[in-house]
Amino acid sequence: MIRILSTFVILWAGAAPAEVQIKTPTSPGGIAAWVVEEPSIPFTALEIMFSGGAALDPRDKRGAAYLMTGLLEEGSGDMDAQAFAAAQEALAASFGFDVYDDTVTISVRFLTENRAESLALLKTVLTQPRFDPEAIERVRTQVLSILASDAQDPDSVAGATWSQLAFGQHAYGTPREGTAASVAALTREDIIAAHQRLFTRDTLSVSAVGDISAAELGPMLDDLLGQLPAGEGLKTAAVDFATEGGLTVVDMPTPQSVALFGHVGIDRDHPDFFAAFVLNTILGGRGVESRLSAEVREKRGLTYGVSTFLVGKEEANMLMGQVASANDRIGEAIAVIRDEWTKMARDGVTQAELNDAQTYLTGAYPLRFDGNAKIANILVGMQRQGLSTDYINTRNDKINAVTLGEINRVAAELLQPEALHFIVVGQPKGLNEE
């Protein structure tokens, strides 16, 4: 058993997904896209991403982008909400509209047999949305219901409390859904303005994977997106982000406390990013194999799950984590996490941990590319980040290039036990706010 195992490990070099052949056509009308031609299944996954999202809401219009996004399938052109839904269902096409703080995304899926009709229907959403008053009221009521439920949900409350503490008056400081008051005050004009603000050609990234050729895609994109306004280069406002170490408790009647914690992270373009990425993997990014999981879950049984993650927003970078434990055990879980944070900052990681994490990360990377929709999603994200198509073939080299000296220098710089702030939602015992 052991012998078989080590042979395999030595042979494993973390191959790149050589099968992904990306073409980068520019349409006759000037729209750049990344395409992978994969005709074996008669459908296409199309990903459209606009940089600029809910954080572009004017200060007193928080929730406008979210409400607008919720209204995109509620009527366009000569179709009301029900006629639009019937048309979409008849084509068996799906359009997933999502808005985040810094992006709006459209995840499209259509059958080859219905390609033209599906894109024509999507075009009405982008160019002729109706925003009927009746639809606005219907979706507004849904958003208010979501906000009311979020206010009672420990995870949502922890997230909202963290954002408020970290970003204050900046748009990042409030939920993208808005507040009950801001959503109630949104007008049809605010929604139209959000649509015009976000769907612009200057912030566009597009990828298509499936039963479509690069040559076919260009004219289709011109027809679908060519009429969008050029855009004014809007960007999320800059924000100063820093945390002070400590603890904030939000009282909620629940048997298990939820904790969200973190401090400043690292920019995707920073030369130390890959060292930080591997470091986070070892600390808490790697499921049950991470250090935090070993200490909090495996050794002590204090939680079902503890994890850490790097958050890269347009204007702020964070290293964050989460854990949930019974009210009488969360204090111990937090003490163990603080302790591990301090240890890793001071002593760094071992060569064996670094090697394991590198093997894991480089081996896992090609496994991400096993579906049209998954690949389309990865490609559009790469475009937005300004990466080249070649990144897929060089990314593992960057992971493998991280040395022990480098990662431990980054551990000492990135991990700041004194700045680590915990938000605890629940009724924790034996924990005092600092």
Add this chain to the structure above:
Amino acid sequence: MLIRIFAVLGLCLPMQAQAQAKVSNFMLDNGMQVVVVEDHRAPVVVHMVWYKVGAADEAPGKSGIAHFLEHLMFKKTKNLASGELSDTVAANGGSDNAFTNQDYTAYYQRVAADRLELMMSMESDRMTGLQLSVDDIATERDVVIEERNQRTESSPGALFNEQKQAAMYMNHAYGVPVIGWMHELKKLNFEDAVAFYKLHYAPNNAILVVAGDVTPEQVKILAEQYYGVIPANSAVQSRARTQEPPHRSARRMTYHDERVAQPYVSRSYLAPERDSGDQTTAAALVYLAEILGGSGATSVLGTELQFDTQQAIYTSAYYGGTALDNTTFGLIAVPVPGVSLQQVEDAMDAAIAKFMATGINIETFERIKMQMRASEIYAMDNVEGIANRYGAALTQGLTIADVQEWPRILQEVTPDEVMVAARLVFDQKASVTGWLMGPQEELK
């Protein structure tokens, strides 16, 4: 050229032929069934072992043991140290996990295709080689208790569903939650885990599903080498579960929780499941759920309650057809502010009554049929999903032929069959109606 002519004529035959994943199957001498799903687009493989044992097979008083054992399966075995399996999968760039439901327990790894042998060597090792120690129990039981805290105790909606499911099943173990009742979960011990393991974990109670960039020939050689050498266990018994008596009284329940911000009504009816060789009623119920509550904008409940009378924020109908024993058909209505639960429930019942009297809109029916056909094409993008279909079906009383006929049966359902199924399932006496509400003092 031929294909183009077909496409122009709008014939869907070539597409249907295309839209079946390439599946092979064979049986090992020790009774372990093997299914291979081929997808050669990426050099990835999903390796799964599904055991024909789930929470509904637990002994009375031992709720949660099937799921607890699933956690313990990652501890020390004959050839692996505690945690080594997951570490090894990760060291090879893969991911692994496990899941338990009422009818099955499954373990899987997703990994580069050339790692398949390593996965089989480890998974076969823990099929009968688990070496639990008493020390493993207390800490891992704490983890599972925290899992119950996280998934159930922290969620009023989950607590409500748990109570409702318990009211639905009067005599069948589906009324007991998979994760276990807290008072029983806290008492699960070493002997319980070992006894459950020895009784149910054996090749003749397991199904191997391998999906991805592999051939049946490769899988056969490896499966015989690693799984084929494990002797069948004669202690494995056929699954005899207590069944439901006739339901003679509609049940109603109200669950109050101060953490509820959005009240709603949820109704479920006892319903037949997909049975081997007899899936037509289940297929009709799939349509019924879509027609009544599949799309907020075009379904019966959505049109009536969300658009016409505007009494509901959200409505839905659901049917989980794949189960070993009787399943449920459900309806949900979430009222807008100012509309009471009684009013929205009455509106829901009125909409169903009207539907039963007027029947099915044929355009709606055709749209749903089209979506079912399309979903088979989209499903091929996710080989892991196809693997799950086979694993779930084969541990829930269906055969490979049943799985492969299912898309055709769905295409052949008629509106009349849907109405017959609706009359069958809408039996008030076999229903539970639940109201999820905020704190009691708010009741007026």
